Amino acid sequence: MPEGDTVFLAGHRMNEALAGKTLLRGELRHPRFAAVDLAGLDVLGVHTYGKHMFTRFSDGNSLRSHFRMDGAWHLYRPGERWKRPGHQARAVFEVDDRQAIGFALHDLELLPTAREGELISHLGPDLLSPDFDADEAVRRLTADPERPVGIALLDQRVMAGVGNLYRAEVCFLMGVLPTAPVSAVNPARAVALSRKLLQANQWRPEQTTTGDLRVQHYVFERTGRPCLRCRTRVRSGELDGRFVYFCPKCQSG
Structure with a gap:
């Protein structure tokens, strides 16, 4: 299972690649999200807390993802071959110069950004937060x-x-x-x-x-x-x- 530092670094790299850019492609490959298309939304930023990652969008919603045992976010150039099989992709985000592919992600949830705190309220202090208590x-x-x-x-x-x-x-x-x-x-x-x-x-x-x-x-x-x-x-x-x-x-x- 990935440690908190792995999730933190993945979130930082995702934020650098996506923040401030418009999604040209925004797919969530799960039956619960069959009607969801995030294309056209701006990515406001990517934030992590412990092992949870939140990708925030301009419509006021966030995508929460968790790596569990085998999940990961990969960054690619458009057209670059993925390192994991396509059937494992649970999220596909594309901006002008990057693709962010979420493989084998767990606990995918699309929710209002204002409710992020509710999902992590039971957790202890985040060891990598500058406000760690x-x-x-x-x-x-x-x-x-x-x-x-x-x-x-x-x-x-x-x-x-x-x-x-x-x-x-x-x-x-x-x-x-x-x-x-x-x-x-x-x-x-x-x-x-x-x-x-x-x-x-x-x-x-x-x-x-x-x-x-x-x-x-x-x-x-x-x-x-x-x-x-x-x-x-x-x-x-x-x-x-x-x-x-x-x-x-x-x-x-």
């Missing part, structure tokens, strides 16, 4: 002290933007197992680390938590390989239906 994130994280920290970090109602990659890496950097209770960690540090890691990668497609693009992660998807710190083999398991990765020596609790 760290105190509120700490409050939400510590609301259930006995909850496994690996589950709490992934809960978008706590902080918006953390996915499985950053969940694994934050737990490693704090030296705790994902199964450890929230009460076993410094909540302010957990919040600060989450924000720091996402911010470090928000302007590039590569996601490194080590600072090295050759070996990008400490434990994420490194099952059976040596820990970068102690050389113990990294292990993996399941927690609440999702894979977790950890070093049994560097992480305890």
Whole structure:
């Protein structure tokens, strides 16, 4: 599942390509939108919150999209060959010099721009927002002290933007197992680390938590390989239906 920094960068690139331009083609390829044609509308901008993306139009409506596990927005030059099959395209936007194609998007919804806040009101603070409220994130994280920290970090109602990659890496950097209770960690540090890691990668497609693009992660998807710190083999398991990765020596609790 894409992390919040992936969605942020996609939104930024979409905004650069589309904002202030008129749609020559505006298709939503879903039966619910069979009668919808967005061609002729101006794109006012593209905004993200956590893992949600909102494309705003001049008629006062916005398109909300979510990547889930396999969704993505691609940008192409007109006539350029798409990198994914056409049957996966859920949205096709074209302006004079760009195509924006939304592949395998989920939770597509066309709604009044004024109602965007209703769709994200349940979410925690957006880790990549300049107005990020760290105190509120700490409050939400510590609301259930006995909850496994690996589950709490992934809960978008706590902080918006953390996915499985950053969940694994934050737990490693704090030296705790994902199964450890929230009460076993410094909540302010957990919040600060989450924000720091996402911010470090928000302007590039590569996601490194080590600072090295050759070996990008400490434990994420490194099952059976040596820990970068102690050389113990990294292990993996399941927690609440999702894979977790950890070093049994560097992480305890």
